Amino acid sequence: MLLDQPVVDIGAVVRVEIEDAVAASMLAQQSGVMAGNVIVVDDDGIVTQSADADDISLQGEALHSSIVIAKDQLRHKGAGAGVMVGPREGACNPLSILGVSACLSPRRSMLLAAMQRMRIKELLAAETPPGEVRVQGWVRTRRDSKTFSFLEVNDGSSLASLQVIYDASIEGYAANLPHLHTGSSVDVSGVVVRSQGKGQNWELQVRSLAVLGAAPETYPLQKKRHTREFLREIAHLRPRTNLFGAVFRVRSRLSFAIHRFFQERGFVHVHTPIITASDCEGAGEMFRVTTLEGQAFTAPEAETRDFFGKRTFLTVSGQLEGETFACAFSNIYTFGPTFRAENSNTARHAAEFWMIEPEMAFCDLTGDMEVAESLIQFLIRDALDHCTEDLAFCNEFVDQGLLERLRLIAGRPFSRISYTDAVEILLRSGKTFEYPVVWGQHLQTEHERYLSEEHCRGPVTIYDYPASIKPFYMRQNEDGKTVAAMDLLVPGIGEIIGGSQREERLDRLSQAMHSQGLREEDYWWYTDLRRYGTVPHAGFGLGFERLVMMVTGVENIRDVIPFPRTPRNAEF
RNA sequence: UCCGGCAUAGCUCAGCGGUAGAGCGGGUGGCUGUUAACCACUAGGUCGUAGGUUCGAAUCCUACUGCCGGAGCCA
Incomplete structure (x- = not known):
């Protein structure tokens, strides 16, 4: 679907949270996204411009305060729209642009909300594959292969985590990967398939993945055994x-x-x-x-x-x-x-x-x-x-x-x-x-x-x-x-x-x-x-x-x- | 509160008078349907705090603080 209409109405309020810095332009290049819908927001998150652009690299000065939504991603399964947020101030050299945020545009929130979340406990207990599902949780560990990554996602519903297969061909993979540390929160949609590996019946093939909140390397919990004494000092985690x-x-x-x-x-x-x-x-x-x-x-x-x-x-x-x-x-x-x-x-x-x-x-x-x-x-x-x-x-x-x-x-x-x-x-x-x-x-x-x-x-x-x-x-x-x-x-x-x-x-x-x-x-x-x-x-x-x-x-x-x-x- | 032990890298620990170490975790690169993955390289520390002994203290002594184990009080 090609968007002729503005993505977001002028005057709408967009929630923009820039927490993690990644080069926005690099994401665009790696994803092969050269055309998209650009909305420009002011410091209060109010949309001041909204337009369809053929080449986002031409947006230049505007990018520092814009949200770029790739057309391809809006087309992709309806639920996989990626959102890129440029910093709201600072220099505008594409290579120094910070802040590809995991925040959701109103449209994307709407699309994702349309698919109901399934708790991992129910999913793992399913007798027959539940088809296309959406899960939300925290990454316990990640293992990378050349063309895809294994994520263990846990949502607290059970001891067991869900093995998630994140293929490198999925939109946003390269940009999300550096954020997918132990502790990061994710919102994943995909298809449940029988697992090829040992240790679990079902696994999830990602169709769309959003990092809701990255956990940087300072996250105290490691994927190894900790003493109870240490864990008492981080009782919140x-x-x-x-x-x-x-x-x-x-x-x-x-x-x-x-x-x-x-x-x-x-x-x-x-x-x-x-x-x-x-x-x-x-x-x-x-x-x-x-x-x-x-x-x-x-x-x-x-x-x-x-x-x-x-x-x-x-x-x-x-x-x-x-x-x-x-x-x-x-x-x-x-x-x-x-x-x-x-x-x-x-x-x-x-x-x-x-x-x-x-x-x-x-x-x-x-x-x-x-x-x-x-x-x-x-x-x-x-x-x-x-x-x-x-x-x-x-x-x-x-x-x-x-x-x-x-x-x-x-x-x-x-x-x-x-x-x-x-x-x-x-x-x-x-x-x-x-x-x-x-x-x-x-x-x-x-x-x-x-x-x-x-x-x-x-x-x-x-x-x-x-x-x-x-x-x-x-x-x-x-x-x-x-x-x-x-x-x-x-x-x-x-x-x-x-x-x-x-x-x-x-x-x-x-x-x-x-x-x-x-x-x-x-x-x-x-x-x-x-x-x-x-x-x-x-x-x-x-x-x-x-x-x-x-x-x-x-x-x-x-x-x-x-x-x-x-x-x-x-x-x- | 009493008795005993401990405090060194983000975590777990070794070092116990003579230039600060390992494994894991992090970063970089490689490899692989992996599952605490694997291989290589790399960054990272006023050795709990304050005094003292000594030519020299992470190491010995004293005090303090915190934590752990046991006891008392109890559930």
């Missing part, structure tokens, strides 16, 4: 790697599966507050929330003049609020961020993390343990079913025993041992521990590891802990020494769930609060639950990141949170 792609797709799926588990069982999702005045006793140091500054902050009675009129913090748990809703809806769950201001420097702790906290009325500790165990098994099975490719990758590159372990956990009942029996087992183990095993003391990490990794060789729930080492709200057992608490321990991770039956008897609760030095009036609304229609109830907290660690095998919590917050680290 690491989701583009295989491992973090897999981890965050699994994380997303697990998040969905958690809602599925509870929603299918009639639990009501509750958004508990993030700013709170109450300390869920025993949950650690809290971040203070305040609008006070300078001297006002340290002044006596400062909190009465603060935003909320009292001292407030970022929540460490939604449990207390969750209990109030459980005492209305029977079964509820929360799923949200929680915060701990502990100076923890370990692979398992973060200052900001996500927690799932179900709370069930008319439920005792046994029921609590049953829900906790079936939740873990449900989540593992869901991930095995829906994240097969990503977990296979983790199994190969993170932890070679991962899949075997996950199947084991999902497939058989968990062990259950009372705290008192656990102490006996540890004492009779014949092991020498760094910390002595004493009834009434916390189980140390080394003790928990022995129980789950050696004694049970799988997940184990420890229950009925000494009252002296647990918070006030846990239900006192009849032995007068223990409370109805439980911890679910997983090999390699440690405690993944901590929960309890709550003390529903007002007198016992008051007594526990006094003996732990708490002012009952600060918790008046919490104790009200025991005053008005109290019921036995129980719940637990599941650390979401620890779950993701368990399912992916990734051993550091900083690598399963998109932008981890740990002491001295909140860059992104």
Whole structure:
């Protein structure tokens, strides 16, 4: 089709972004383009001239501020129009002209938009060739042959990339090639054909390719293995790697599966507050929330003049609020961020993390343990079913025993041992521990590891802990020494769930609060639950990141949170 | 916060008292339906910061900063 009409109306606004410099005239020569439509734009991108030209090399002075659209390319498949943009200022020597930009003309945008994008995951899974398609994504790697290039394009829909065959005869090849580094974003249209090479069923034969954004050689991600430590320093780019792609797709799926588990069982999702005045006793140091500054902050009675009129913090748990809703809806769950201001420097702790906290009325500790165990098994099975490719990758590159372990956990009942029996087992183990095993003391990490990794060789729930080492709200057992608490321990991770039956008897609760030095009036609304229609109830907290660690095998919590917050680290 | 380790090219590391090195990545050229492609050439570094010891320090000592591993706190 020959264009007799101006390409673009005078006065139209064209978005022009010159980011990458290439000689415009060289592209024209290499492409054999000697005739085209030239539009001239001013600095605001408004079209001031629009004309059909027989020889663009004659445009001379005008080229420095023009967009040149080759006629051939407009004819080519309708979708392959190339756009060249000259710099908007500077000298006009054709050989020094900079800026062949990958920006799209309105016409080209329109033409490309007409073809619907296909996600690479669907494309690769196709039974029969989908014909002509359009994909958009980022170049993972490029391999050049004499007459064509292989591009691996990934759009995040799956671990696998699409192999794209870019033939040198395609318009724009020579100009685009220097921009097609690892990390560049591309918009590709072409035909899906059966691959001649090994490693993939389908590949894409390019008919038209546009570089949306080039990634110059300073792009930090190379097509090789990087350490997790380095990738943490470029947390904004690491989701583009295989491992973090897999981890965050699994994380997303697990998040969905958690809602599925509870929603299918009639639990009501509750958004508990993030700013709170109450300390869920025993949950650690809290971040203070305040609008006070300078001297006002340290002044006596400062909190009465603060935003909320009292001292407030970022929540460490939604449990207390969750209990109030459980005492209305029977079964509820929360799923949200929680915060701990502990100076923890370990692979398992973060200052900001996500927690799932179900709370069930008319439920005792046994029921609590049953829900906790079936939740873990449900989540593992869901991930095995829906994240097969990503977990296979983790199994190969993170932890070679991962899949075997996950199947084991999902497939058989968990062990259950009372705290008192656990102490006996540890004492009779014949092991020498760094910390002595004493009834009434916390189980140390080394003790928990022995129980789950050696004694049970799988997940184990420890229950009925000494009252002296647990918070006030846990239900006192009849032995007068223990409370109805439980911890679910997983090999390699440690405690993944901590929960309890709550003390529903007002007198016992008051007594526990006094003996732990708490002012009952600060918790008046919490104790009200025991005053008005109290019921036995129980719940637990599941650390979401620890779950993701368990399912992916990734051993550091900083690598399963998109932008981890740990002491001295909140860059992104 | 405590204990231990580490800090050298864009990345991963070697060098451990005497002129700063390799592989990968980048650039250039070649070759090939390749798939962490391959071959050749090439560019690239105040050896974390500040002191000290020494004729001489990347190397030995001290402090600081950051990171990593373990512990505690917990999820």
